[in-house]
Amino acid sequence: MRTKDMLLAASRRRFMANVGAIGAGLWLGSKPRIAKAATSYSVTKIAGAATQNSSGDDVDWVDLINVTDEGDTPPNAAGLEEDLRRGEGSNDIIATGFDFDIPTTATIDAIFVKFRPRGIYISGSGAVYANWIQLTKDGISGTGGHLADWTDCDLLDGAWPAVWNSDVHTAPDSCDTIDALWDTTWNPAEINPDVATGDDDFGALLACTGPYSLKRFRGEVDWIKIQVDYTD
Numbered sequence: 001m002r003t004k005d006m007l008l009a010a011s012r013r014r015f016m017a018n019v020g021a022i023g024a025g026l027w028l029g030s031k032p033r034i035a036k037a038a039t040s041y042s043v044t045k046i047a048g049a050a051t052q053n054s055s056g057d058d059v060d061w062v063d064l065i066n067v068t069d070e071g072d073t074p075p076n077a078a079g080l081e082e083d084l085r086r087g088e089g090s091n092d093i094i095a096t097g098f099d100f101d102i103p104t105t106a107t108i109d110a111i112f113v114k115f116r117p118r119g120i121y122i123s124g125s126g127a128v129y130a131n132w133i134q135l136t137k138d139g140i141s142g143t144g145g146h147l148a149d150w151t152d153c154d155l156l157d158g159a160w161p162a163v164w165n166s167d168v169h170t171a172p173d174s175c176d177t178i179d180a181l182w183d184t185t186w187n188p189a190e191i192n193p194d195v196a197t198g199d200d201d202f203g204a205l206l207a208c209t210g211p212y213s214l215k216r217f218r219g220e221v222d223w224i225k226i227q228v229d230y231t232d
Helices: 003-028 062-068
Strands: 040-046 048-050 079-080 095-096 108-122 129-136 144-148 169-170 203-209 215-232
Touching: 003 144, 048 062, 062 079, 062 095, 095 215, 108 129, 108 203, 129 169, 203 215
Parallel strands: none
Antiparallel strands: 040 215, 048 095, 079 215, 095 203, 108 169, 108 215, 129 144, 129 203
């Protein structure tokens, strides 16, 4: 019996030693997870399509396809069908088709509308400027806050220049009270093309006007881009 007891005791010791080794291996293998630090990204895309809304007596745009191309010298721009007169404004350009591919896990931090304009002053004095800038989620109507009677305070001359130059107008600018998300919320699905249909309706609305002192004027837009800043 003594021999049998000794054998059982030895067997128990071997068993406990094996269990301890396995437990130690599991403990060593279960290292605590360290959260991945979020990284900031900024992506800028040019419009892939452009239409306009026709409302009231506002003046139509022509050659809207030109806002999807920035490579021409001199610029082939979208322009107005006829001169604007006192108190008149243009239709909204609706620029869409930006083809973003923001990760579905990303947090949207800021969205900026960028464009390169020119204002042609035919008679009178003053300056052409954007009288409406807004984002759209559906490619039809504006979403969130908007900017009206807007000039870019971050440029030396924030109005639309009379000749083409290298200035890029960026909205919102550092003077605007609207926040960088245009006073609304965004998720990647609202910015990327629709997974099921392929519709790419996210975009921007842009229109122009001038002060009452301008008797006749017109505006042109070379291109429209959107910059999306996000973390992931």
